[in-house]
Amino acid sequence: MSGGAAPLPWWIDYALLPLANLALALLVAGLLVLATGQSPLTAVAAMAQGAFGSGEAVGYTLYYATDMIFAGLAVAVAFHGGLFNIGVEGQAYISGLGVALVCLYLDALPVWLVAPLAVAAAALFGAGWAAVPAWLQARRGSHIVITTIMFNFIAYALMEWLIVNVLIKRGQMAPETRGFNGGGLLPGLDRFLPLAPTPLNPAFAVALACLLLVWLLIWHTRWGYALRVVGASPRAAVYAGIRPARLVIQAMLLSGALGGGIAFNEVMGAQHKLLIGFTGGYGFTGIAVALMGRNHPFGVLLAAVLFGALYQGGAELAFDMPSMSSDLVVAVQGLVILFTGGLGLMLRPAFVRAFGRS
Amino acid sequence: MLRTLAAALLAATAALALSPAQAADIKPAILFDNGGKFDKSFNEGVWNGAQAFSKATGVEVRDFEPQNDSQREQALRTFARRGNDPILAVGFSQASSVAAVAKDFPKTHFMIIDGVVDAPNVQSILFHEEQGSYLAGVMAAMASKTGKVGFVGGMDIPLIRRFACGYAQGAKSVNPKEQVFENMTGTTGAAWNDPVRGGELAKSQMEQGADVVFAAAGATGLGVYQAATDAGKLAIGVDSNQNYLHPGHMLTSMVKRVDIATQKAFTDAKAGTFTPGITVLGLKQGGVGVAIDQYNQSLVTPEMKARVEQAASDIKDGKVDVHDYMTDNKCPM
Incomplete structure (x- = not known):
């Protein structure tokens, strides 16, 4: 990739490049919409209106963005250690179990006590689920991509079995636990701030705190430096006296714990019960978020808000333009993921030529 | 120019004034x-x-x-x-x-x-659903040459067991020794949309001798019907009238008139x-029933038709009481 790795001012890498990719994605998506005989401009306007047009819209966008921040950070942290964690989805799913157990059995306690416990449980369960693939990678060299993908399926099977057979509320058909009561209910942010009632909840604040902490950890601690060295070159790391195996395990544990934030936001913050498939694919979208955000917390934040807006705006699009099929909405979302994530570096050489400092 | 504008404005106000009348809709x-x-x-x-x-x-x-x-x-x-x-x-x-x-x-x-x-x-x-499924069971048992019929459910929930139980009761009302195979596709919502697994379940039932398979499984049923058609056996559709999907192989459809x-x-x-x-x-309100149309006419014998009509009127009159699985989560069959 000639010029691909050349240094660029940070605002180009983290803001201008993603924006250009987004514009390209919307252009192609617009052609797709045009091909189905609809106006792309109306569609874009409806999506923007649906994502940011009202207090309610913003609330929903940020609520989805919360999931994306956790997922994006989880992928990003592992990525700095040269690890591709595709198992955030499964780690978050298992974290849901931890959150649900805390909320189901400790809901007699006040919420300010239950919430930190739920966060801890989410982090612990997520890290626990990441531990085995991490150990296998570090000590046995089993490729993390393969093991984390496989662990996703184990997580699905385990959680389905638990929810359908053990945790289900008796006498109902939907596979979900009973709704949480009392201390198990994380109040929405609209209870504290003058906002429209949405599922946006304090998990958003936790996500923002995680962004800051990850930034400090990766760029301002000895551990973060060591991790980046391992990610850039494990052999150089060994030469410098760093033990990669240990860092690999630690980074994966942290990644799994961050993924657990999705469970905190969804299970305790929004759904108030544990249900099948509450992770909704956010763990996988996190890969695109991290790619688009260039694994930097600030980039992850921007990308997370964009994907939150896509989710929310896409849902609203179905209401505003009933003739637009839901599959087309998914296709538009997919195009944005493709261009901003998969083809994220496509335009970079051109930017290097235009802005590069030699 | 001004006049056109004024006219347009007037038209707009008129449209606005009219809208409350439409809002009542x-x-x-x-x-x-x-x-x-x-x-x-x-x-x-x-x-x-x-x-x-x-x-x-x-x-x-x-x-x-x-x-x-x-x-x-x-x-x-x-x-x-x-x-x-x-x-x-x-x-x-x-x-x-x-x-x-x-x-x-x-x-x-x-x-x-x-x-x-x-x-x-x-x-x-x-x-x-148990009443309509009962009629489907009657037809299945009469059409079956092997004395064995199958049922493929979607998600394993009491609602779907209600279909299965009514179906078994209907089949056994024709032939008390009728064997009814029952399989569920899964335990989560994904079971409604898994035609591949539906087809596999139907195949295994047909290998055991079933020659009529009833699917109550949403889009999963499409795989069941395809498998039965490929094997030259009969299938029974559900909810909508699905007889047209495989003419000559769809014995009937247990229609639930949503x-x-x-x-x-x-x-x-x-x-x-x-x-x-x-x-x-229920049957009385026309909410459930079995569909007979041009696509399955050739499969439905006059005796079958008479028996189904008899069973339907018996259920309506209360002479036959089809057990509802959901009342006690048990099936007497």
Whole structure:
């Protein structure tokens, strides 16, 4: 990739490049919409209106963005250690179990006590689920991509079995636990701030705190430096006296714990019960978020808000333009993921030529 | 120029003044279940009913297909906030969302098919699936040459066991020694949309000797019908009339008239006669039945037809009481 790795001012890498990719994605998506005989401009306007047009819209966008921040950070942290964690989805799913157990059995306690416990449980369960693939990678060299993908399926099977057979509320058909009561209910942010009632909840604040902490950890601690060295070159790391195996395990544990934030936001913050498939694919979208955000917390934040807006705006699009099929909405979302994530570096050489400092 | 502008303004005001009259019309909306709007079965039945309503009244019906479970409640709220009324939720899994949203929008009317929500502004529409399935069982047993028939369910829930139990009762009313194989596709919502696994289950039942297979499994059933057709056996459709899918191989369809229920619910709401509470539609109300049309005429013998009609009238008169699995979570068969 000639010029691909050349240094660029940070605002180009983290803001201008993603924006250009987004514009390209919307252009192609617009052609797709045009091909189905609809106006792309109306569609874009409806999506923007649906994502940011009202207090309610913003609330929903940020609520989805919360999931994306956790997922994006989880992928990003592992990525700095040269690890591709595709198992955030499964780690978050298992974290849901931890959150649900805390909320189901400790809901007699006040919420300010239950919430930190739920966060801890989410982090612990997520890290626990990441531990085995991490150990296998570090000590046995089993490729993390393969093991984390496989662990996703184990997580699905385990959680389905638990929810359908053990945790289900008796006498109902939907596979979900009973709704949480009392201390198990994380109040929405609209209870504290003058906002429209949405599922946006304090998990958003936790996500923002995680962004800051990850930034400090990766760029301002000895551990973060060591991790980046391992990610850039494990052999150089060994030469410098760093033990990669240990860092690999630690980074994966942290990644799994961050993924657990999705469970905190969804299970305790929004759904108030544990249900099948509450992770909704956010763990996988996190890969695109991290790619688009260039694994930097600030980039992850921007990308997370964009994907939150896509989710929310896409849902609203179905209401505003009933003739637009839901599959087309998914296709538009997919195009944005493709261009901003998969083809994220496509335009970079051109930017290097235009802005590069030699 | 000015005159045209004034005329345009006048026309606009006139249009505005007219709009309250239109606002008196209802703005119905439908929230579909996981199978999707075009599953050729349950959801599509609702859609067909809504289309019939639109055609008859000219009232537009909005709809939404959720991509994941968390969108259900959000979609109901969005509909309600936008002034859609009545709002129809399709499927038992929407019950908790409907309960939550109905509480927050007490003036909006909600309906739910296959679920029960106890609220003053919710109408719960249920069906006597066991009665229709009983008739399907009668036909299956009469058409079977091996004395063995199969049932493939979608998600393993009491509602689907109700289908299975009614089917078994019907089959055994014809031949007490009739063997009924019963398989469920899965335990989660994904079981409604897994035609490959449906086909595998049907194949294994046919290998055991079943020559008629009844599927109550949403889009999963499409795989069951294909497998039965490929093997030269018979299949029984569900919810919508699916006889046309494989003419000559679809013995019948156990129709659950969600289309009629939908159309009626919207029509009632339009007439201002929305009734909260539980509505149960059985054979007597024309809510369930077996479909006989040009696609399966050749498969239905006169004896079969007579026997089904007899069984139907016996159930209507109360002479035959088909056991409902959901009353005690047990099946006597």
